[in-house]
Amino acid sequence: MKYLTKIIGAGAVLTFIGMGAITVVKAPVSSSNNIITASDGSIAKANLIKAGLSQSLSPAEGFEEFGKAEGDRSFHSDMLYGEIVLSYGPVEDPRPVFLLANSYIVSNQQKYGIAFFEKLLKRYENHFSADVKANYLAAYAILRATYADNVFLLNRIGWVNDTFDILEEASVLSGGANPLVKWASGLIYAQVPWFFGKEEEALRELTWLADHPKTEPEPGFYREVYHHLAKIYENSGDEEKARNFLIKSGYKDYVPQTLIMGWFSSSKETGLLFSPTPWIEEVVPGKVFAVRGFGFSELHFIVSEDGQELISIDAGTQPFSMEAGYEYLLENFPNLPPLTTAFFTHAHWDHIGGHSFLKTLNSEITFYGRENYHGTVDRALRNHTYEQFRSESYSHDWINSYHPDRAISERTSVQIGGTEFELIPVTGGETEDAMLINMPAEQVVFVGDVLMPFYGEPWVEEGFIPEAIDTMDAIIAVKPKHILHGHYGINVLYNSAEVIIAYRNAYSWLVEEATRHLEAGYSVKDIVRLNLIPPSLRNNPEAIIGFQAPRNHIIARLGDHMLGIWQEGITGKEPSGLDNLTSIEYGRLLELYLGLSVDDVEGALRAIIDGGDNELALKLAVAAEGRYEENAGIILLKEEAADRARGALQFFDPFGFVTYTEMIEKNMPQITVE
Secondary structure, eight states: OOOSOSSSOSOOOOOOOOOTTOOOOOOSOEEETTEEEOTTOOOOOOEEEEETTEEEEEOOTTOTTSSSOOTTOOOOHHHHHHHHHHTTOOBSOSHHHHHHHHHHHHTTOHHHHHHHHHHHHHHTTTTOOHHHHHHHHHHHHHHHHHHGGGSOHHHHHHHHHHHHHHHHHHHHHTTTOOHHHHHHHHHHHHHSOGGGOOHHHHHHHHHHHHHOGGGOSSTTTTHHHHHHHHHHHHHHTOHHHHHHHHHHHTOSSOOOSSOOOSSOEEETTTEEESSSSOEEEEEETTTEEEEESSSSSOEEEEEOTTSSOEEEESOOSSHHHHHHHHHHHHHHSTTOOOEEEEEOSOOOHHHHTTHHHHHHHOTTOEEEEETTOHHHHHHHTSOOSOHHHHOTTOOTHHHHTOOOSEEEOSOEEEEETTEEEEEEEEOSBSOTTEEEEEETTTTEEEEETTTOTTSSOTTSSOOBTTTHHHHHHHHHHTOOSEEEESSHHHHHHSOSHHHHHHHHHHHHHHHHHHHHHHHTTOOHHHHHHTTOOOGGGGGOGGGHHHHHTTHHHHHHHHHHHHSOSOBOTTTSSSOBTSOOOOHHHHHHIIIIISOOOHHHHHHHHHHHHHTTOHHHHHHHHHHHHHHOSSOHHHHHHHHHHHHHHHHHHTTTOHHHHHHHHHHTTOOBOOOOOO
16 A cells, blocks of 8 residues: 555545444534534525436536546546535535545545535535534545645645644544544554654554544444554554554455455455454344344344243354354353244345254244245355355355245234234345344334345346335334344444435435436446436435445346346447457457557556546456566556455445455455454
């Protein structure tokens, strides 16, 4: 990674994740729908623009130069989306703010980000609460820090000192206790040259974060805190502390060239994990437990009303991960009753993979699942080449023996140990065999993966897109207090009925508009580049992240279902499926036809990465790696391109994350938290 080797380098990248632990300190402003407005209500009104065949939300007045890729800007849909939705004024939720900062940094477009944040801070200076402004300033400071080595040398020291002033202002505004401000300050101070005299401040801020794990917004966010503490102690000669913090960070033989702040971790031994460290959430004290960090999916357990039975929701990813999660639960709650029942939300491999372990606990255990599970299991039996996804020891035997003892085909009520369960079959969403598991007395509903943003594995034909609207209505109808999804990240995105209602409306709009474009001859890529944003998001910022995560996947699923094996696109010049070009042909192009040397290719790759076209750089690097014998420099640039690509999607896309991780054959282990 190109750390801050001059004054401050441009290599650092962050991704922000769920923010349930942050308490917002309100200033004398009013808040409606999570949009902060001044007392006179003055805030930008919604602007619409013709995007293809749609009327899509466009930047607020005064921000017209943002939200589109023109000139030297590479196309990044998440960045352009973030500019538009955030141009309408400050939002309390810091996730979209830091995600937008991440998009700028990973694509080397900080100069646009700096201009955008400066305009936001000036335009809405009277609309911020103190703590919300501190969040914006922290993100703005990170953009400035990662852009500093592009500043003219004679101006660079002043630029850096001004960035320090911004961090200090953020600290004062937030009362010195905002972990986001401390995080930004600690990482920046730790990476500036010694002559700025920031070593003690870096150590103080990072140590405070390490000593206060409960301030961590989400598990995994402090990975880089531990990493930089390890570097500080290494530089000071304290090898033991350096080694301990490096172990905590999860980094071993490889440190990514982007900051990995999301929750995903991946290795051949464990496969892809949706939580960076093991932990338990007591959703309903003494009754409902969520066990995280064991396998790809969530593990949920319920203690029956009479206290005599333990019920499992799904069976995890692998027998070994299910066993480890169950044992971890008992270590923390040793007096739980024996397991008697398991309900299955659907028959995807990562939800039934540990069912054989459950039978070792109780050979008489009763499995409840949908009657039409066979198609889901059959699709999961497809072989994968990605060992860091399912794990190198993955076996189809873990899933092909699954079958429910009680096959559910209609709405059914069941009582287990005095606890009532409503089993609600649904189709819309990820698979045809989905089942909602509702506990009406506790107002808890387990929904599995019906809102998984990818609507099925990207390698198989899955997903029920229009029907998902009915499934969301079914969730809303049970009036839940707790909505528990099959993966931790989905819990963060869709954590309440109110959020699902707002998301449902945005989802419905996108399905209708994407369908119209597909019928009119637009390809999936054409539609993605339109940057379609429903006007309803203007007044429902609580759905900003929930819509951003699946937007391109919804379009792709609809295209997959509606289009043929060729997709001509609106230009007709790039028909997908027409040719059989691979990295081999592109490698021949580089050397045989363009006459490029290794040095030429490396120079081109460097320029492409600096220009923000990470996927293009990765595709070119893969082609060159297979063509040129002396390719060590090409491989390093390939790793950087893949790191930046996975850094851009580490919050939203586990499939993309593990694919890029597998392409460069680098593990991303879990962090260690005491």
